[in-house]
């Protein structure tokens with residue numbers, strides 16, 4: 001479970017205040033939650049704080065009952081690598097590596113032996129429907145296949161929380177729904193929490209929980 005308590009992250013530019021203000025929300029384990037809201041409403045800012053990529057000015061990030069926002073950077077880095085997964089709008093795969101090598105990367109960073117890393121990576125790539133694309137490089141895959149590779153890479157370390165910033169924004173409209181359906185299935189199957197930011201109604205409609213942001217503030221929970 002992810003518990004954000006009174007998170008504020010404020011940018012002051014020329015007398016204007018932007019960012020997110022006093023946001024509290026709880027996402028239970030094994031669900032797909034969506035942060036919804038128009039461009040500029042604070043979705044990316046909040047995801048970066050929740051993902052320990054950025055620090056809040058005030059408030060706490062509680063993960064599995066532990067206040068991870070208060071940890072020194074070295075410890076936060078460990079939490080990011082071992083407990084969190086990330087999926088980005090632009091996929092962020094390494095272009096010269098195959099799908100399999102991309103998925104193996106976080107395991108190798110953790111020092112997992114090559115044979116074990118390979119076996120786990122093949123298993124998760126098969127689960128996301130890419131068992132016949134293991135040796136393709138990102139440029140040889142469709143956008144939807146690249147994003148499924150990125151999801152496999154995010155999940156291969158068995159994280160408890162995967163943060164996805166506009167994961168369908170670079171996909172054809174027809175691919176957004178199926179990708180969210182896959183994340184929803186995986187959340188239940190693996191007990192992993194997905195928190196995705198999106199302003200796409202097709203994406204929002206697949207969520208178990210929706211948190212709506214407006215001008216950096218939380219509106220209502222549906």
Ligand SMILES: Nc1ncnc2c1ncn2[C@@H]1O[C@H](COP(=O)(O)OP(=O)(O)O)[C@@H](O)[C@H]1O
Nearest residue numbers: 011013018019038039040041042043044045046
């Ligand atoms: N590094 C930054 N410096 C100054 N202002 C920022 C910065 N990052 C985001 N903002 C501002 O914070 C607000 C929320 O941005 P963001 O979280 O990117 O929204 P969203 O992801 O919903 O489009 C916007 O007004 C944006 O201009």
Ligand SMILES: [Mg+2]
Nearest residue numbers: 043044045197
């Ligand atoms: Mg954004």
